[in-house]
Structures are given as structure tokens and as C-alpha cells.
Amino acid sequence: MMRALWTAASGMISQQTNVDTIANNIANVNTNGYKTQRAEFKSLLYQTLQTETTSRNGETKPTSAQVGLGTRTASINAMFTQGAMVASESATAFGISGSGFFQVRGYDGELYYTRDGDFTWSVGTNGMVLTTADGYPVLNSNGNPITIPNGISTESVSFGQDGSISYTNAAGNQVTSYFGLYQFNNPTGLEKMQDNLYSATAASGAAMNEATTNGLTSSKIYVGYLEGSNVQVADEMVDLIVAQRAYELNSKAIQTADDMMSTANELKR
Structure with missing residues (x-):
């Protein structure tokens, strides 16, 4: 008993x-x-x-x-099933369709990953920097913060469904970069952090850059939409x-x- x-x-x-x-x-x-x-x-x-x-x-x-x-x-x-796309009035709202994650850099200098594309422009040292709502810089496919030089209006920046970010510089040349989108062999193994962030672990495997890793199905970016919860x-x-x-x-x-x-x-x- x-x-x-x-x-x-x-x-x-x-x-x-x-x-x-x-x-x-x-x-x-x-x-x-x-x-x-x-x-x-x-x-x-x-x-x-x-x-x-x-x-x-x-x-x-x-x-x-x-x-x-x-x-x-x-x-x-x-x-990690797909959440519904919810329309947003923000010009810097990005919903991911696919298996990719945005890459951001935390205040501690470590790399984190998120599906929350509710971004905003923040004033940086050399121009405007695209950040999360908590101020974490969003990184491009080369691992650098997405920055618009001083003198370039953020309203002139255009975003593509392929994750491209384009603007015309002071010399009249078009500059294009891409969101850093990453996938994992086992996303269930990601460590859940606060602020809608995930951290890579040995169980999740190393982050695979969609721009440089062969065999990955590229994710799509929907501008003006946010991926909602899949609950x-x-x-x-x-x-x-x-x-x-x-x-x-x-x-x-x-x-x-x-x-x-x-x-x-x-x-x-």
C-alpha cells in the first residue's frame, strides 16, 4: 500500500x-x-x-x-508546425513560411534564432539597424547586422519574398543583402530562451545557412505578415x-x- x-x-x-x-x-x-x-x-x-x-x-x-x-x-x-500568417500594418513585419529561423545577436554577443519577425528600425552607430522589439540586431546571410547608412530613408528600403533587402545608396547604386535564414536538422532539440528566442544545442545540430547550404528548401518571407502561434x-x-x-x-x-x-x-x- x-x-x-x-x-x-x-x-x-x-x-x-x-x-x-x-x-x-x-x-x-x-x-x-x-x-x-x-x-x-x-x-x-x-x-x-x-x-x-x-x-x-x-x-x-x-x-x-x-x-x-x-x-x-x-x-x-x-x-514546429507552421503557424497562421497574420496581417500586420508594420512595414517591418516578416512572416516565415518554411523551416527557417531569423538569426539575431543577443546583448551577450551570442547568436540566437527566432520565428518572430516583428522587427523595427533602431538608431545605430553608422545608420539605422533592423532589430527585434527587444533591440537585438537582426543579421543578414553573412552574419552582419542589417544596416541602412545615414542619409538613406528607411521608407525607401524594399523587401522581397526571397528575403532580399534593397535600397539605393547616395551614389545611385542599388545595394542588396538578404536575411540570414537558418535551419536545423532537429529543431526540437533547440533550447528555448526568453523573448521568443532559441539557442542551438548539440541535440539540434549546427545552424545551416539557407544561402550557403546545399539541399535545403528555401523559406519564403511574407512582408506585412507575422507568423502567429500554432497553438x-x-x-x-x-x-x-x-x-x-x-x-x-x-x-x-x-x-x-x-x-x-x-x-x-x-x-x-
Whole structure:
């Protein structure tokens, strides 16, 4: 009965993690570029109550008797399915269609990746710099900040569906660069950071530049649109109900084990 208490308790802890994950998904239903997450579980150790033995007739039993010791959270994985394109009035709103990520540079100098294309122009040392809403510089395909020289109006900059960024300089020549778009062999392995950012890990593999890596399907950039969250509220509500019921069942198991222990303790009276 003590085993039942701890087993059911592990189930309640796991379902609490599940509810926390679902709550985070619902909270980010309107977050640009957010990818819904799913909690995965696995069983804990099994205790052998009886090994394969010989019966009274001299025959070996085909199976042993084992009882499980509960569950725990195995992982929380992000689902990198395409989010819906949402129209934006901003001239520097960019929605990615495909597997690519924008590359930005954090204040710590490290490289990060995001699907949130809600960018803005910020004043830099040598001109206007395209940054995220938090001020992180957006990088081009060469790994440099996307900068417009002083004297060039940001309104004259044109953006293409292929990720091109074009403007005419003071000499009358057209200058073109491209967004740095990167893909990963295993995007689920990316480390989730704050501010809609991801960090590359050994599990995700190295970032692959779409401009220089052969065999990649290039992503498309939709100007004036933002990729919305891929959270499906109806699915999340169903999962929330299932998690709540599982939590209640585990609590009932604890109450039942407690009642059985109370009954056993009263037998001596």
C-alpha cells in the first residue's frame, strides 16, 4: 500500500507538469512565432514480485510478476508546425513560411534564432539597424547586422519574398543583402530562451545557412505578415480536461491506499 501512495504521487506530479505546459501554451496563444509544447512521460522502475518459477506440475511459468513504480516527465517537446500568417500594418513585419529561423545577436554577443519577425528600425552607430522589439540586431546571410547608412530613408528600403533587402545608396547604386535564414536538422532539440528566442544545442545540430547550404528548401518571407502561434485552443482544452481527470484519478488512488492502511491498522483493535 505504501507503494501505491508513492506511485500515485508520481502520477500527480507528472500531471501537474502537464497542466503547467498546457497553461503555458494557452498563455502564448497570441505570441508571434510561438510553437506549442507537449509533455511526454515514461514509466519508472518495475519491482519484481515473483520471478519465472516452476509450478507444482513441473512447468515453467511463461512470465514473471512485476509491478510498476509510477511515472515521470521524460521531455517537453515543441511542435514546429507552421503557424497562421497574420496581417500586420508594420512595414517591418516578416512572416516565415518554411523551416527557417531569423538569426539575431543577443546583448551577450551570442547568436540566437527566432520565428518572430516583428522587427523595427533602431538608431545605430553608422545608420539605422533592423532589430527585434527587444533591440537585438537582426543579421543578414553573412552574419552582419542589417544596416541602412545615414542619409538613406528607411521608407525607401524594399523587401522581397526571397528575403532580399534593397535600397539605393547616395551614389545611385542599388545595394542588396538578404536575411540570414537558418535551419536545423532537429529543431526540437533547440533550447528555448526568453523573448521568443532559441539557442542551438548539440541535440539540434549546427545552424545551416539557407544561402550557403546545399539541399535545403528555401523559406519564403511574407512582408506585412507575422507568423502567429500554432497553438490550437480546442486541442489544449481537451488535453487540459484529460490531464485534470488523470490528476483526480491519482488523488483517488492515494485516498484508497490511505483507507486501506487505516483499515489494516484497525484490525488489531
